[in-house]
Amino acid sequence: MKKLLLLILVSSTALAGEPSADRQAVLRNMLKHDCGACHGLTLKGGLGPALLPEALAGKSDDFLADTILNGRTGTAMPPWQQFINRDEALWLVNILRNPEH
Amino acid sequence: MKKLIPILGFVLSLNAAAEPRATGDLGVVIEREDGKAMIINTTERKQLAEIEGLGDLSHASVVFSRDQRYAYVFGRDGGLTKVDLLGDAIARRIVQAGNSIGGAISQDGRFIAVSNYTPGGVKVFSSDTLELVADIPAEYDNGKLSKVVGLADAPGQRFVFSLFDAGEIWVLDLNNPQQPAIEKFRNIGKQPYDALISPDGRYYIAGLFGEPGLALLDLWNRQDGVKRVLPEYGKTDEKLPVYKMPHLEGWAIAGDYLFVPAVGKHEVLVIDKRQWQLVKAIPTAGQPVFVMARPDARQIWVNFAFPDNGQVQVIDAKDLSVSKTLAPGKAVLHMEFTPRGEQVWLAVRDDNQIVVYDTETLAEITRLPAKTPSGIFFSARAHQIGL
Numbered sequence: 001m002k003k004l005l006l007l008i009l010v011s012s013t014a015l016a017g018e019p020s021a022d023r024q025a026v027l028r029n030m031l032k033h034d035c036g037a038c039h040g041l042t043l044k045g046g047l048g049p050a051l052l053p054e055a056l057a058g059k060s061d062d063f064l065a066d067t068i069l070n071g072r073t074g075t076a077m078p079p080w081q082q083f084i085n086r087d088e089a090l091w092l093v094n095i096l097r098n099p100e101h
Numbered sequence: 102m103k104k105l106i107p108i109l110g111f112v113l114s115l116n117a118a119a120e121p122r123a124t125g126d127l128g129v130v131i132e133r134e135d136g137k138a139m140i141i142n143t144t145e146r147k148q149l150a151e152i153e154g155l156g157d158l159s160h161a162s163v164v165f166s167r168d169q170r171y172a173y174v175f176g177r178d179g180g181l182t183k184v185d186l187l188g189d190a191i192a193r194r195i196v197q198a199g200n201s202i203g204g205a206i207s208q209d210g211r212f213i214a215v216s217n218y219t220p221g222g223v224k225v226f227s228s229d230t231l232e233l234v235a236d237i238p239a240e241y242d243n244g245k246l247s248k249v250v251g252l253a254d255a256p257g258q259r260f261v262f263s264l265f266d267a268g269e270i271w272v273l274d275l276n277n278p279q280q281p282a283i284e285k286f287r288n289i290g291k292q293p294y295d296a297l298i299s300p301d302g303r304y305y306i307a308g309l310f311g312e313p314g315l316a317l318l319d320l321w322n323r324q325d326g327v328k329r330v331l332p333e334y335g336k337t338d339e340k341l342p343v344y345k346m347p348h349l350e351g352w353a354i355a356g357d358y359l360f361v362p363a364v365g366k367h368e369v370l371v372i373d374k375r376q377w378q379l380v381k382a383i384p385t386a387g388q389p390v391f392v393m394a395r396p397d398a399r400q401i402w403v404n405f406a407f408p409d410n411g412q413v414q415v416i417d418a419k420d421l422s423v424s425k426t427l428a429p430g431k432a433v434l435h436m437e438f439t440p441r442g443e444q445v446w447l448a449v450r451d452d453n454q455i456v457v458y459d460t461e462t463l464a465e466i467t468r469l470p471a472k473t474p475s476g477i478f479f480s481a482r483a484h485q486i487g488l
Binding site: 029033034036037038040041042044045046047071076078079 | 345
Protein backbone atom coordinates (compact mmCIF):
# COMPACT_ATOMS: atom_id res chain seq x y z
CA MET A 1 0.00 0.00 0.00
CA LYS A 2 2.71 2.42 0.97
CA LYS A 3 4.50 1.68 -2.24
CA LEU A 4 1.38 2.23 -4.26
CA LEU A 5 0.74 5.57 -2.62
CA LEU A 6 4.29 6.63 -3.35
CA LEU A 7 3.85 5.52 -6.93
CA ILE A 8 0.67 7.51 -7.27
CA LEU A 9 2.30 10.55 -5.72
CA VAL A 10 5.28 10.31 -7.99
CA SER A 11 3.21 9.82 -11.11
CA SER A 12 0.81 12.57 -10.13
CA THR A 13 3.62 15.08 -9.84
CA ALA A 14 5.03 13.86 -13.12
CA LEU A 15 1.66 14.29 -14.79
CA ALA A 16 0.57 17.41 -12.98
CA GLY A 17 2.26 19.78 -15.43
CA GLU A 18 0.64 23.17 -15.73
CA PRO A 19 -1.14 24.82 -12.84
CA SER A 20 -4.82 25.65 -13.36
CA ALA A 21 -5.71 28.89 -15.14
CA ASP A 22 -6.73 30.54 -11.87
CA ARG A 23 -3.56 29.49 -10.20
CA GLN A 24 -1.52 30.73 -13.16
CA ALA A 25 -3.07 34.16 -12.75
CA VAL A 26 -2.16 34.15 -9.05
CA LEU A 27 1.39 33.04 -9.83
CA ARG A 28 1.84 35.65 -12.52
CA ASN A 29 0.62 38.38 -10.19
CA MET A 30 2.99 37.07 -7.54
CA LEU A 31 5.90 37.01 -9.97
CA LYS A 32 5.26 40.55 -11.08
CA HIS A 33 4.70 42.10 -7.69
CA ASP A 34 6.06 39.95 -4.90
CA CYS A 35 9.11 38.63 -6.72
CA GLY A 36 9.21 42.00 -8.49
CA ALA A 37 9.71 43.74 -5.13
CA CYS A 38 13.30 42.47 -5.22
CA HIS A 39 13.86 41.48 -8.84
CA GLY A 40 12.06 44.46 -10.38
CA LEU A 41 8.60 44.62 -11.92
CA THR A 42 10.12 43.82 -15.29
CA LEU A 43 12.56 41.36 -13.70
CA LYS A 44 15.56 43.43 -14.76
CA GLY A 45 16.90 43.25 -11.23
CA GLY A 46 16.85 45.24 -8.03
CA LEU A 47 18.16 44.04 -4.72
CA GLY A 48 17.98 40.59 -6.31
CA PRO A 49 19.60 39.86 -9.68
CA ALA A 50 17.89 40.10 -13.07
CA LEU A 51 15.76 37.05 -13.89
CA LEU A 52 15.80 37.58 -17.66
CA PRO A 53 16.40 34.59 -19.98
CA GLU A 54 20.03 35.64 -20.64
CA ALA A 55 20.75 35.74 -16.91
CA LEU A 56 19.28 32.28 -16.35
CA ALA A 57 20.80 30.57 -19.37
CA GLY A 58 23.17 27.82 -18.33
CA LYS A 59 21.41 27.23 -15.00
CA SER A 60 19.27 24.11 -14.79
CA ASP A 61 15.53 24.13 -14.16
CA ASP A 62 16.04 22.07 -11.03
CA PHE A 63 18.66 24.40 -9.65
CA LEU A 64 16.45 27.45 -10.21
CA ALA A 65 13.34 25.71 -8.84
CA ASP A 66 15.37 24.73 -5.76
CA THR A 67 16.40 28.35 -5.32
CA ILE A 68 12.76 29.45 -5.49
CA LEU A 69 11.54 26.75 -3.10
CA ASN A 70 14.35 26.84 -0.56
CA GLY A 71 15.73 30.34 -0.96
CA ARG A 72 19.45 30.93 -0.50
CA THR A 73 20.73 31.22 3.01
CA GLY A 74 22.99 34.14 3.65
CA THR A 75 21.28 36.18 0.93
CA ALA A 76 17.99 38.09 0.76
CA MET A 77 16.35 35.34 -1.38
CA PRO A 78 13.64 33.82 0.84
CA PRO A 79 12.18 30.28 0.57
CA TRP A 80 8.76 30.12 -1.13
CA GLN A 81 7.88 26.46 -0.55
CA GLN A 82 5.13 27.42 1.87
CA PHE A 83 3.30 29.11 -0.98
CA ILE A 84 4.52 27.41 -4.16
CA ASN A 85 4.91 23.69 -4.91
CA ARG A 86 7.61 22.18 -7.06
CA ASP A 87 5.49 22.02 -10.22
CA GLU A 88 4.58 25.64 -9.82
CA ALA A 89 8.22 26.58 -9.28
CA LEU A 90 9.17 24.74 -12.46
CA TRP A 91 6.31 26.45 -14.29
CA LEU A 92 7.63 29.83 -13.03
CA VAL A 93 11.12 28.98 -14.26
CA ASN A 94 9.62 28.24 -17.66
CA ILE A 95 7.81 31.60 -17.62
CA LEU A 96 11.09 33.30 -16.73
CA ARG A 97 12.82 31.59 -19.65
CA ASN A 98 10.00 32.50 -22.05
CA PRO A 99 8.76 35.90 -20.91
CA GLU A 100 6.35 36.58 -23.78
CA HIS A 101 4.66 33.24 -23.08
CA MET B 102 -19.38 91.10 -32.22
CA LYS B 103 -16.49 93.47 -31.57
CA LYS B 104 -18.12 94.40 -28.30
CA LEU B 105 -18.37 90.81 -27.27
CA ILE B 106 -14.67 90.02 -27.50
CA PRO B 107 -13.46 92.29 -24.72
CA ILE B 108 -16.27 91.02 -22.53
CA LEU B 109 -15.29 87.45 -23.29
CA GLY B 110 -11.70 88.27 -22.51
CA PHE B 111 -12.76 89.80 -19.23
CA VAL B 112 -14.81 86.72 -18.31
CA LEU B 113 -11.92 84.42 -19.16
CA SER B 114 -9.40 86.34 -17.09
CA LEU B 115 -11.86 86.53 -14.24
CA ASN B 116 -12.19 82.79 -14.43
CA ALA B 117 -8.46 82.31 -14.36
CA ALA B 118 -8.18 84.60 -11.38
CA ALA B 119 -10.98 82.83 -9.54
CA GLU B 120 -9.42 79.37 -9.65
CA PRO B 121 -5.69 79.41 -9.19
CA ARG B 122 -4.66 75.99 -7.93
CA ALA B 123 -2.71 75.80 -4.70
CA THR B 124 -0.31 72.90 -4.29
CA GLY B 125 0.08 72.58 -0.51
CA ASP B 126 -2.61 69.93 -0.19
CA LEU B 127 -1.82 67.96 -3.31
CA GLY B 128 -0.27 64.57 -3.58
CA VAL B 129 1.06 62.02 -6.05
CA VAL B 130 -0.04 58.39 -6.16
CA ILE B 131 2.21 55.97 -8.00
CA GLU B 132 0.35 53.44 -10.15
CA ARG B 133 3.20 51.04 -10.56
CA GLU B 134 1.98 48.58 -13.15
CA ASP B 135 1.10 51.18 -15.76
CA GLY B 136 4.00 53.54 -15.18
CA LYS B 137 1.58 56.29 -14.28
CA ALA B 138 1.00 58.68 -11.41
CA MET B 139 -2.17 60.37 -10.27
CA ILE B 140 -2.15 63.93 -9.01
CA ILE B 141 -4.66 64.14 -6.19
CA ASN B 142 -6.20 66.80 -4.02
CA THR B 143 -6.11 65.57 -0.43
CA THR B 144 -8.71 68.05 0.85
CA GLU B 145 -11.33 67.24 -1.74
CA ARG B 146 -10.09 63.64 -1.91
CA LYS B 147 -10.25 63.42 -5.65
CA GLN B 148 -8.03 62.82 -8.64
CA LEU B 149 -7.01 65.95 -10.56
CA ALA B 150 -4.93 64.46 -13.33
CA GLU B 151 -3.09 61.39 -14.50
CA ILE B 152 0.50 61.55 -15.71
CA GLU B 153 1.70 58.83 -18.06
CA GLY B 154 5.06 57.71 -19.31
CA LEU B 155 7.00 57.45 -16.08
CA GLY B 156 8.69 54.13 -16.89
CA ASP B 157 9.15 51.16 -14.54
CA LEU B 158 7.74 52.26 -11.22
CA SER B 159 8.34 49.18 -9.09
CA HIS B 160 9.88 50.76 -6.02
CA ALA B 161 9.18 54.34 -7.00
CA SER B 162 9.48 57.27 -4.65
CA VAL B 163 8.82 60.99 -4.83
CA VAL B 164 10.23 64.22 -3.39
CA PHE B 165 8.83 67.73 -3.82
CA SER B 166 10.36 71.08 -4.74
CA ARG B 167 10.29 73.55 -1.89
CA ASP B 168 7.72 75.69 -3.70
CA GLN B 169 5.59 72.53 -3.87
CA ARG B 170 5.02 73.01 -7.55
CA TYR B 171 7.05 70.06 -8.79
CA ALA B 172 7.17 66.40 -7.86
CA TYR B 173 10.32 64.45 -8.71
CA VAL B 174 9.52 60.80 -9.38
CA PHE B 175 12.31 58.23 -9.07
CA GLY B 176 11.64 55.05 -11.04
CA ARG B 177 13.25 51.64 -10.85
CA ASP B 178 14.58 51.94 -14.41
CA GLY B 179 16.74 54.93 -13.54
CA GLY B 180 14.10 57.38 -14.72
CA LEU B 181 13.95 60.76 -13.00
CA THR B 182 10.83 62.68 -13.93
CA LYS B 183 9.94 66.21 -12.91
CA VAL B 184 6.15 66.49 -12.82
CA ASP B 185 4.45 69.89 -12.84
CA LEU B 186 1.59 69.77 -10.33
CA LEU B 187 0.11 72.98 -11.72
CA GLY B 188 0.38 72.10 -15.37
CA ASP B 189 -0.59 68.43 -14.96
CA ALA B 190 2.32 67.48 -17.18
CA ILE B 191 5.86 66.18 -17.28
CA ALA B 192 8.18 69.19 -17.17
CA ARG B 193 11.39 67.18 -17.75
CA ARG B 194 12.45 63.58 -17.78
CA ILE B 195 15.80 61.82 -17.95
CA VAL B 196 16.93 58.21 -17.61
CA GLN B 197 20.08 58.55 -15.54
CA ALA B 198 21.03 54.97 -14.68
CA GLY B 199 20.10 51.36 -15.37
CA ASN B 200 18.50 50.57 -12.06
CA SER B 201 17.76 52.92 -9.21
CA ILE B 202 16.16 52.86 -5.82
CA GLY B 203 15.34 56.32 -4.53
CA GLY B 204 16.22 59.95 -4.20
CA ALA B 205 16.30 63.06 -2.09
CA ILE B 206 16.25 66.83 -2.46
CA SER B 207 18.91 69.08 -0.97
CA GLN B 208 18.36 71.42 1.95
CA ASP B 209 18.21 74.47 -0.31
CA GLY B 210 16.11 72.71 -2.94
CA ARG B 211 18.67 73.21 -5.71
CA PHE B 212 19.80 69.61 -6.08
CA ILE B 213 18.18 66.24 -6.59
CA ALA B 214 20.25 63.20 -5.64
CA VAL B 215 19.43 59.70 -6.88
CA SER B 216 20.74 56.44 -5.44
CA ASN B 217 21.47 53.73 -7.97
CA TYR B 218 21.92 49.97 -7.97
CA THR B 219 23.50 49.85 -11.43
CA PRO B 220 25.85 51.45 -11.86
CA GLY B 221 26.13 51.57 -8.07
CA GLY B 222 26.45 55.13 -6.84
CA VAL B 223 24.78 58.48 -6.41
CA LYS B 224 24.17 61.10 -9.06
CA VAL B 225 23.24 64.67 -8.30
CA PHE B 226 21.20 66.83 -10.66
CA SER B 227 20.04 70.41 -10.84
CA SER B 228 16.43 70.42 -9.64
CA ASP B 229 15.73 73.10 -12.21
CA THR B 230 17.15 71.59 -15.41
CA LEU B 231 17.92 67.98 -14.36
CA GLU B 232 21.45 68.51 -15.65
CA LEU B 233 24.12 66.41 -14.00
CA VAL B 234 25.95 68.23 -11.22
CA ALA B 235 27.98 65.44 -9.60
CA ASP B 236 28.54 61.73 -10.17
CA ILE B 237 29.67 59.68 -7.17
CA PRO B 238 30.40 56.03 -7.96
CA ALA B 239 30.08 53.87 -4.83
CA GLU B 240 33.50 52.29 -5.18
CA TYR B 241 34.89 49.81 -2.71
CA ASP B 242 37.38 46.93 -2.73
CA ASN B 243 39.49 48.18 -5.65
CA GLY B 244 36.89 49.33 -8.09
CA LYS B 245 33.83 47.23 -7.29
CA LEU B 246 30.60 49.22 -7.27
CA SER B 247 28.10 48.82 -4.46
CA LYS B 248 24.34 49.23 -4.62
CA VAL B 249 23.36 52.40 -2.80
CA VAL B 250 20.39 52.54 -0.41
CA GLY B 251 18.99 54.79 2.29
CA LEU B 252 19.74 58.13 0.63
CA ALA B 253 18.60 61.05 2.78
CA ASP B 254 19.11 64.80 2.81
CA ALA B 255 20.79 66.28 5.86
CA PRO B 256 21.35 69.83 7.10
CA GLY B 257 24.41 71.68 5.75
CA GLN B 258 23.73 70.83 2.08
CA ARG B 259 24.56 67.21 2.70
CA PHE B 260 23.30 63.87 1.53
CA VAL B 261 23.89 60.69 3.52
CA PHE B 262 23.62 57.19 2.06
CA SER B 263 24.59 53.56 2.66
CA LEU B 264 26.45 51.05 0.51
CA PHE B 265 24.58 47.72 0.63
CA ASP B 266 27.41 45.53 -0.67
CA ALA B 267 30.27 47.39 0.95
CA GLY B 268 28.77 47.99 4.40
CA GLU B 269 29.66 51.68 4.44
CA ILE B 270 27.94 55.00 5.14
CA TRP B 271 28.99 58.06 3.15
CA VAL B 272 28.29 61.71 3.83
CA LEU B 273 28.32 63.86 0.71
CA ASP B 274 28.84 67.59 1.21
CA LEU B 275 27.62 69.76 -1.67
CA ASN B 276 28.53 73.17 -0.38
CA ASN B 277 30.84 73.41 -3.33
CA PRO B 278 28.96 71.46 -6.01
CA GLN B 279 31.98 71.58 -8.36
CA GLN B 280 34.02 69.80 -5.74
CA PRO B 281 31.79 67.63 -3.62
CA ALA B 282 33.44 66.39 -0.43
CA ILE B 283 32.85 62.83 0.74
CA GLU B 284 33.34 61.46 4.21
CA LYS B 285 33.33 57.66 4.39
CA PHE B 286 32.49 55.47 7.36
CA ARG B 287 33.63 51.88 6.88
CA ASN B 288 32.66 48.58 8.55
CA ILE B 289 29.30 49.88 9.66
CA GLY B 290 27.73 46.40 9.45
CA LYS B 291 26.71 43.84 6.86
CA GLN B 292 24.20 44.73 4.16
CA PRO B 293 22.57 48.00 5.23
CA TYR B 294 19.21 47.74 3.42
CA ASP B 295 17.68 51.15 4.10
CA ALA B 296 18.08 54.10 6.40
CA LEU B 297 16.27 57.00 7.98
CA ILE B 298 17.28 60.41 9.20
CA SER B 299 15.60 61.78 12.33
CA PRO B 300 13.22 64.67 11.65
CA ASP B 301 15.69 67.10 13.26
CA GLY B 302 18.37 65.95 10.82
CA ARG B 303 20.73 64.80 13.55
CA TYR B 304 20.73 61.00 13.49
CA TYR B 305 21.20 58.83 10.43
CA ILE B 306 20.26 55.23 11.16
CA ALA B 307 20.75 52.33 8.76
CA GLY B 308 19.02 48.97 9.23
CA LEU B 309 21.21 45.90 8.69
CA PHE B 310 20.07 42.81 6.84
CA GLY B 311 23.25 40.73 7.05
CA GLU B 312 23.55 40.92 10.82
CA PRO B 313 21.45 42.00 13.80
CA GLY B 314 20.94 45.61 14.75
CA LEU B 315 21.28 49.07 13.29
CA ALA B 316 24.13 51.40 12.42
CA LEU B 317 23.92 54.89 13.91
CA LEU B 318 25.70 58.03 12.78
CA ASP B 319 25.28 61.13 14.96
CA LEU B 320 25.76 63.95 12.44
CA TRP B 321 26.48 66.39 15.25
CA ASN B 322 29.39 64.22 16.34
CA ARG B 323 30.70 62.65 13.18
CA GLN B 324 34.18 62.36 14.69
CA ASP B 325 32.80 59.63 16.97
CA GLY B 326 32.07 57.46 13.95
CA VAL B 327 29.28 54.95 13.41
CA LYS B 328 27.97 53.07 16.43
CA ARG B 329 25.98 49.86 16.54
CA VAL B 330 22.55 49.74 18.11
CA LEU B 331 21.16 46.40 19.42
CA PRO B 332 23.97 44.34 17.87
CA GLU B 333 22.99 41.30 19.92
CA TYR B 334 19.25 41.45 19.37
CA GLY B 335 17.86 38.12 18.14
CA LYS B 336 21.34 36.93 17.27
CA THR B 337 20.76 33.32 18.28
CA ASP B 338 17.15 33.07 17.08
CA GLU B 339 16.17 31.49 13.81
CA LYS B 340 15.29 34.26 11.36
CA LEU B 341 11.87 34.11 9.72
CA PRO B 342 11.90 34.53 5.95
CA VAL B 343 11.63 38.13 4.75
CA TYR B 344 9.44 38.34 1.65
CA LYS B 345 9.86 42.06 1.33
CA MET B 346 12.59 44.28 2.67
CA PRO B 347 11.44 46.68 5.36
CA HIS B 348 11.61 50.40 4.67
CA LEU B 349 12.95 52.91 7.10
CA GLU B 350 12.58 56.18 5.28
CA GLY B 351 9.18 56.99 6.76
CA TRP B 352 10.74 57.82 10.11
CA ALA B 353 8.91 56.91 13.27
CA ILE B 354 10.14 58.85 16.23
CA ALA B 355 7.78 59.57 19.09
CA GLY B 356 9.36 61.64 21.83
CA ASP B 357 12.47 59.78 22.94
CA TYR B 358 11.38 56.56 21.28
CA LEU B 359 12.29 55.29 17.89
CA PHE B 360 10.08 52.63 16.29
CA VAL B 361 11.74 50.38 13.72
CA PRO B 362 10.86 47.13 11.96
CA ALA B 363 12.72 44.04 13.16
CA VAL B 364 14.18 41.98 10.31
CA GLY B 365 13.22 38.31 10.15
CA LYS B 366 11.02 38.73 13.20
CA HIS B 367 7.42 39.78 13.39
CA GLU B 368 8.06 42.69 15.71
CA VAL B 369 8.38 46.44 15.89
CA LEU B 370 11.31 47.43 18.07
CA VAL B 371 11.05 50.42 20.37
CA ILE B 372 14.42 52.00 21.06
CA ASP B 373 15.07 54.78 23.56
CA LYS B 374 17.29 57.24 21.75
CA ARG B 375 18.80 58.66 24.92
CA GLN B 376 20.76 55.47 25.57
CA TRP B 377 20.01 53.62 22.31
CA GLN B 378 18.66 50.69 24.29
CA LEU B 379 15.71 48.44 23.56
CA VAL B 380 12.59 49.43 25.46
CA LYS B 381 10.25 46.83 24.03
CA ALA B 382 9.69 44.46 21.14
CA ILE B 383 6.03 44.73 20.14
CA PRO B 384 4.70 41.55 18.49
CA THR B 385 2.98 42.24 15.16
CA ALA B 386 0.93 40.43 12.52
CA GLY B 387 3.85 39.90 10.15
CA GLN B 388 7.21 41.20 8.95
CA PRO B 389 6.79 44.99 9.23
CA VAL B 390 7.59 46.99 6.09
CA PHE B 391 6.67 50.59 6.89
CA VAL B 392 6.53 51.76 10.49
CA MET B 393 5.26 55.33 10.40
CA ALA B 394 4.33 57.77 13.13
CA ARG B 395 1.27 59.93 12.79
CA PRO B 396 2.58 63.53 12.69
CA ASP B 397 1.71 64.04 16.37
CA ALA B 398 3.41 60.67 17.06
CA ARG B 399 0.58 59.39 19.23
CA GLN B 400 0.00 56.47 16.85
CA ILE B 401 2.39 54.31 14.89
CA TRP B 402 0.98 52.61 11.80
CA VAL B 403 2.55 49.43 10.49
CA ASN B 404 2.04 47.49 7.27
CA PHE B 405 3.50 44.09 6.42
CA ALA B 406 5.32 41.98 3.89
CA PHE B 407 3.71 39.16 1.91
CA PRO B 408 1.77 37.06 2.98
CA ASP B 409 0.44 39.33 5.76
CA ASN B 410 0.07 42.40 3.59
CA GLY B 411 -3.73 42.52 3.87
CA GLN B 412 -3.45 43.90 7.39
CA VAL B 413 -2.38 47.13 8.99
CA GLN B 414 -1.79 47.55 12.70
CA VAL B 415 -1.96 50.67 14.81
CA ILE B 416 0.37 50.93 17.78
CA ASP B 417 -0.57 53.24 20.63
CA ALA B 418 2.56 55.22 21.52
CA LYS B 419 1.33 55.63 25.07
CA ASP B 420 0.99 51.90 25.88
CA LEU B 421 3.52 50.60 23.34
CA SER B 422 1.11 47.92 22.18
CA VAL B 423 -1.08 47.21 19.17
CA SER B 424 -4.42 48.91 19.74
CA LYS B 425 -6.12 47.99 16.48
CA THR B 426 -5.76 45.64 13.54
CA LEU B 427 -7.36 46.74 10.29
CA ALA B 428 -7.98 44.79 7.10
CA PRO B 429 -8.08 47.45 4.36
CA GLY B 430 -7.80 45.01 1.44
CA LYS B 431 -5.35 42.93 -0.58
CA ALA B 432 -1.71 44.04 -0.57
CA VAL B 433 -1.41 47.26 1.40
CA LEU B 434 1.85 48.70 0.10
CA HIS B 435 2.16 52.17 1.53
CA MET B 436 0.69 54.72 3.91
CA GLU B 437 0.74 58.52 4.02
CA PHE B 438 -0.62 60.86 6.67
CA THR B 439 -2.18 64.22 5.95
CA PRO B 440 0.14 66.98 7.24
CA ARG B 441 -1.44 67.19 10.70
CA GLY B 442 -2.44 63.56 10.81
CA GLU B 443 -6.25 63.52 10.95
CA GLN B 444 -6.29 61.09 8.03
CA VAL B 445 -4.13 58.37 6.63
CA TRP B 446 -4.22 57.21 3.03
CA LEU B 447 -3.37 53.61 2.21
CA ALA B 448 -2.37 52.17 -1.17
CA VAL B 449 -4.11 48.81 -1.65
CA ARG B 450 -2.48 47.34 -4.72
CA ASP B 451 -4.47 44.22 -5.57
CA ASP B 452 -7.83 45.88 -4.91
CA ASN B 453 -6.86 48.83 -7.13
CA GLN B 454 -7.88 51.28 -4.45
CA ILE B 455 -6.74 53.99 -2.13
CA VAL B 456 -8.43 53.74 1.25
CA VAL B 457 -8.67 56.78 3.49
CA TYR B 458 -9.07 56.35 7.26
CA ASP B 459 -9.92 58.78 10.02
CA THR B 460 -7.04 58.23 12.44
CA GLU B 461 -9.05 59.26 15.49
CA THR B 462 -12.03 56.93 15.02
CA LEU B 463 -10.13 54.45 12.80
CA ALA B 464 -13.22 54.43 10.59
CA GLU B 465 -12.94 54.31 6.83
CA ILE B 466 -13.78 57.65 5.19
CA THR B 467 -13.67 56.80 1.52
CA ARG B 468 -12.09 54.71 -1.23
CA LEU B 469 -10.70 56.09 -4.48
CA PRO B 470 -9.98 54.02 -7.56
CA ALA B 471 -6.30 53.74 -8.59
CA LYS B 472 -4.60 51.17 -10.78
CA THR B 473 -2.19 49.02 -8.68
CA PRO B 474 -1.27 51.90 -6.36
CA SER B 475 2.06 51.38 -4.65
CA GLY B 476 3.09 54.69 -3.13
CA ILE B 477 1.37 57.83 -1.86
CA PHE B 478 3.29 61.07 -1.39
CA PHE B 479 1.82 64.36 -0.20
CA SER B 480 3.38 67.71 -1.08
CA ALA B 481 3.76 68.57 2.62
CA ARG B 482 6.91 66.43 2.42
CA ALA B 483 8.50 69.43 0.67
CA HIS B 484 9.30 71.02 4.01
CA GLN B 485 10.43 68.03 6.03
CA ILE B 486 14.03 66.97 6.48
CA GLY B 487 14.58 63.45 5.22
CA LEU B 488 11.41 63.16 3.14
